[in-house]
Amino acid sequence: MRKKAQQFGPWAIVTGANSGIGAAFAxxxxxxxxxxALVGRRADVVEEAAQKIEQKYNVKTRCIISDLSTDGFLEKISEATKDLDIGLLISNAGDDAMGAMLRVELDRLKEMLRLNTQSHLELAHYFGRRFEVRGKGGILLVSSTAGLQATPFMANYAGSKSYLLNLGMGLNYEMQKTGVNVTVLLPGPTKTPGLVDKPDIPLNTLPAPQMKANTVAKIGMKALIKNKPYVIAGTVNRVMARVGAILGKTGARNMWGSLMKPIVPKDLSIS
Structure with a gap:
């Protein structure tokens, strides 16, 4: 028997919902x-995911096809959800580009920055106001443990995830008396299609094992219900975060640089 959705409201909106952590949340x-309300770039993939969810769980879905790295996406989402009593936002969509920053095209870095920062800002601002009017709601922002320190060979990605962590933690404080919960989820390596598609990058050499996406989603929802400002998914990831804090900013950067350099393809590295 499925539980009734009483914590935040009858509808939730999930970005990046067609695969990985987003699909696990959905x-x-x-x-x-x-x-x-499922948001994604590829209509065929999002619609297929929605159909499977409706058939298996007997809930309603609405597909919103939009690229969150482009200008104007928020107007489309606003129009598509104005008649829905949405009480929960899972702002999950994101992207990465492994390699030394100078080896990645600037347009690619800028596109990733918009997706990993600006889209979350716009969604949190828009739905935060809607939830404030409702008197309750939940906002979960998916960051990364990479945002806990400078991460060489993922410098732009780590910087974007650090922004998201601080954005969400500040918002959590600001909304304490509104009835709106805000939590930032920091996963480490997670088994997602994006990682499966990169067989040339041996992530299994990193100290943190790849977690299952559904485990990460479970941790995130538990933390959101408790209104924790942030949560690091997984024991090993929490230990690594503590080690980084002990080492300090430069020490943590050097540690991750030494871990990342061997797994970066040579054409994306700087000798």
């Missing part, structure tokens, strides 16, 4: 009775 929320 499935978990569907088991709890949430109707889902």
């Amino acid at each position: 499935q978990r929320l569907a088991t709890q009775g949430y109707n889902l």
Whole structure:
């Protein structure tokens, strides 16, 4: 028997919902009775995911096809959800580009920066205001443990995730008396299609093992219900975060630089 969705409202919106952590959130929320507005770039993939969720969990879905790295996406989402009583935002969409910054094209870095920072800002601002009017709601921003320190060979990605961590933690404080919960989720390496598509990058050499996406989503939802400002997913990731804090900013950077350099393809490295 599925649970009734009473914590935040009858509808949730999930970005990057067609695969990985986003898909895991969508499935978990569907088991709890949430109707889902699913946001993604590829219509065929999003619509297929929505159909499977409706059939398996007997909930309603709405597909919103939009590229969150482009200007004007928020107007499309606003129009598509204005008739829905959305009470929960899972702002998950993101991208990475491994390699030394100078080996990655600037346009690619700028596109990633818009997706990893500006899209979350716009969504949190828009739905935060809607939730404030409702008197309750939940906002979960998916950051990364890479945002806890400078991460060589993922410098732009780490910087964007650090922004998201600080944005969400500040918002959590500001909204304490509004009835709106805000949590930042920091996963480490996670088994997602994006990582499977990179067989040339031996992530298994990193000290933190790849976690299952559904485990990460479960940790995130538990933290959001408790209104924790942030949560690091996984014991090993939490230990690594503590080690980084002990080492200090430069020490943590050097540690991750030494871990990342051997796994970066030679054409994306700087000798």
